Amino acid sequence: MIEVQNLSKNYGKIQAVDNVSFKVAKGEVVGFLGPNGAGKTTTMNILTGFLPATDGIAMIDGIDVSKEPIEVKKRIGYLPEHPPIYLDMTVKEYLTFVAQLNKLDKKDYINQIRDITDIVKISDVYERLCKNLSKGYRQRVGLASALIGNPEVLILDEPTIGLDPIQIIEIRKLIKELGKEHTVILSSHILPEVSAVCERVIIINKGKIVAEDTPEKLSSTLNAASKFMITAEGDAEHITNLIKTIDGLKDVSLRSSDGKIVNMIVESNQDIDIRRELFFKLARNNIPIIEMKLMHMTLEDIFLQVTTHEEGGIA
């Protein structure tokens, strides 16, 4: 449904998006994750035809955005970071205007607007001026305008920003619901949000894709037994020295020791599982392992690991 090939965007000397490629299948809900200024918004702006790319191709439904922008725009509902609302209009007037921009027939859009206002729960402010709405309501009006015309693809830039916790939960639920019928790309720098809503996560940092997978797989592959806790019986120094001889070890640190029972955190390099070797090594030396426990990385840890990787090491 969405296909991006070698997309780049420069602002003068600044490279906002650097050779990015990804695909989103029909009906998928994909999250763009990245720190501020990672290139999420720029990528979205290119996909929606607001900005031209410096290089590369962006296609929606097989149509090149740069070649047939109008056709692409018909298929996309876009909610930018700041909802593009005309403050001097009422919600009703605004949504009607958006429907007319999308060239819908009057008899179609009247029903459609009614349905959408119910879905995003703005019926109670329908007749009010956008100027007088709170941030949360403005966000919802923006979302409503993205839904008008029933576009196949929804692109939502930080959809829950500025909302209160209850509203956030509501909007997430709504996006999940919408994901059943639409292809959705949403951006966020909030990890729980992405893992709660998205089937797949694309992590972007400094204009490049640094990781891409389902939230679960991202956790498991990146975990790869890289950090775990062991409790063993024996001399702390002896055990530490034994562990230090294992290949792929990154760090070992003593947590507690009461002379007999030692508790330590062992960290290996990514992608290397040293648990078996560790087990046999200690067993051969007659040191019983009482407990070995994987320390689960949350998406938060992964995110930090991936996005700070270039600086060398884990923050």
Next chain:
Amino acid sequence: MLAIYKRELKSYFYSPIAYVIIGLFFVFTSILFMLGNLYATSADMSGVIGTMGFLLIFFVPIITMRTIAEDRKNGTEVLLATSPVTLTSRVIGKFLAAFTVFLSITVLTMIYPLILSAYGKLSFGLLFGQYLGFILMGLAFIAVGIFASSLTENQIIAAVIGVVMLFIVWLLDAVSTSIGGFIGKVMQWISLMTRYQDFNYGDLKLSNVIYLISFAVIFIFLTIRIIDRKTMTQG
């Protein structure tokens, strides 16, 4: 285009801008009319209409200052730019809305010849030419004003740029006569004012009509180019 036209026009009349502009213009021209026609007991409207043309230098940029700049400032440009509407129809929709405000001003000033016609015979042929000239010059000025609005996201700056540009166009005529020679001739040819005076003195030339319309078209085209370029380079 129609949707944008309607929205723009509504927004002129939602805010006080349109009323203030129309009101002020009416006050100024009424004074001119009283002095130039009623007190002077003259049926010649060329003085009033000539000065009305001069007033447009200040009024048109105030009408047009928000057209493009406001959308850019409020972020609503994204909505328009990601809707299935071409850039050309966006600009023309806005242009027509500003032109409609201008026309409503023009219609109001037609009350003056109406008053005069109660007291004597007017040359409607001449009057038609004068108003045609006024409307065509408004058309050209609005295009310049919208062009100015596309250069910035600050409405006040847009208005100032518009006034300055129109003032230069106005001065071109006066400067051309003092420079003289070939350059003077060229400047006089470019000048809108020389052509406006032709209309005002009852000299209807097709070339003048075409020139003023082309002038508007060129500036609308430039506006489209500017918006296109701006989205290319800015974030």
